[in-house]
Amino acid sequence: MKLCADADSCIGHGPCLTNMCANIAGKVLEIRYNGQTLPSFSELIHDTSVLRRYYFLIVIFFACFGLMNNIISLVTFLHDRIRFTVSGVYLIMYALCGLITMALFLINILITFLPNGFFFSQWICHIYPYLFLIFSNTSILMSAAITVENILCRCFCFDRFRSRKCALFVTFNLLIIVSISNLDKIFARHAITNRTDQFYCTFKDYTHRIWLDFNNFISYIYVFTACIIHLICMTFLFIRIQQHKQNWFQNWLLYQDILWPSLLIVLCSAPYAILHYVLYTHDLLSNRFYMHLHTGFILCVHIPQMLTFFIYILPNRYYVKEFQRSFICKKLCCLHAASKQAQVQEFEMKYKTWQQGTALEPVMTISTLNDYYIRGEIYDRIKLEV
Structure with a gap:
């Protein structure tokens, strides 16, 4: 490895990432992968720029605000009139995933200040990426399930209080699928240190390319599947609203509890997926600006999880009444x-x-x-x- 200050100082030695030049052929793919899957906030602890403190303050505020939102939402969703519905099962799972994700943000901030050691290496290489991706991916899939269920009940007269066995089956199977698809974060990687005593993860040589392609495919498929479902549902509702031109505003208010979450999730998730693809294909993660931009988009994609109360409870009068009956509101x-x-x-x-x-x-x-x-x-x- 060769120490570097920027990309220009690594000519002939590969890209510059966290003040290091990769001078070994074949390490570029590894660096691309690490830049996208390692907890990005741990990289900021080694950043000497003034932006580091602002990043940490923003993340702490982001996580604390998200924790409060998801706690209030979870208490509301656990009321009998909501949790006995099919959509209530999905909403409870969504709030739980958001709660755990926000907690992981805070825990990750604390862990980055610990001295390098065995637990630190296991956390940044295995534990954090695995848990973070499980609950992030499950959350975005749950949002798609919530939207589909709301349309079925609102537009096709499905009973909200029908059997919840199907909802429980879908929820647990999605959680199992997401957990299995991210097992490469545990079994296919190991942590190593460089000359500056910083940890980073690498694949085993013989499975390097296979796991890298598999990881990117899985990350894209979850985001794009959820975004496509949300877009289809929004298009269907817009067509339905367009059929009643005289009362379009009233119809918009009628379906706002479905449209607002879908619109916000698409606006936050699609740019992140596009940036993820651009950074991977063009090898821009060696640039510190793009690393910071990537970290910002990680926060952006989790904005819907931070605003659970505002996108799922406030637009719905029925849920607002249930919130008013909760002990928190009282x-x-x-x-x-x-x-x-x-x-x-x-x-x-x-x-x-x-x-x-x-x-x-x-x-x-x-x-x-x-x-x-x-x-x-x-x-x-x-x-x-x-």
């Missing part, structure tokens, strides 16, 4: 009522004090139009001066 209402009651009591005390003060002030009678009214405090001051 607790917030009690705190608000207590705060308001304290303000009322404070105002009453000030009003009584003011009444007592005005009752003790001397009163001056105005006998003619030439007399002027003088406030009590000013009148007392005048008498003292005289």
Whole structure:
């Protein structure tokens, strides 16, 4: 390995990645893979730029906000009137995946500050990529299932409270498929260190190319499958709305709880998949700017998971009513009522004090139009001066 500062200083030695030049033929594919699958935030700990602290602050805010959203959403979805529906099964799984993903963001930030060791290498090479991809991919597939179920109930008169066996079967099978498809993160890689004592992952030589192609195929198929399902559902709803031109706005409001999540997921996921493909085919991950851009798009693709409450509960009046019955909402209402009651009591005390003060002030009678009214405090001051 040769240390480098940018891509220009690695001429003849391969691309520059994390201040290293890959001078061995065949390592380019490995570097491309590592740049896309390693926890990108761990790379930022070695970044000397000012952007590092802002990245960490953004990620911490992102994860904490997402945790609160998913906790509130999960509590709402666990109500009997939601969890006994087919879509409720998918919503609970979606909120769980979002909750775990946001927790992994925070854990990963903490792990990056640990000294290099066995646990650190296992985390960045096996544990984090495996868990992160499982719940991220399951979440985006659950969003597609939620959209399809909502259309079936809203447009084709399916019973929302029909048997949930099919929903449970779909949920657990998708989770198993996603878990198996990402086993290469555990069994096909091992962590090694470079001369700067930084860990990175590599495949076994004889399975190098096979696992790399398989990983890229799996990552594309999950994202594009979910995006295609969302696009088909949105197109169907737009056609349905277009048939009623006079009441198109009312129809939009009627289907907004389906359209908003699908639109946001497509807008956040499709650019990430495109950037993922461009970085892989054009070997741009050796550029630090594109590494930071890739990290930003990782956050972007998880925005729907961060906003679970806003995209699935707020647009739906039925779910909003269930949220209002939850103990979290009642607790917030009690705190608000207590705060308001304290303000009322404070105002009453000030009003009584003011009444007592005005009752003790001397009163001056105005006998003619030439007399002027003088406030009590000013009148007392005048008498003292005289």
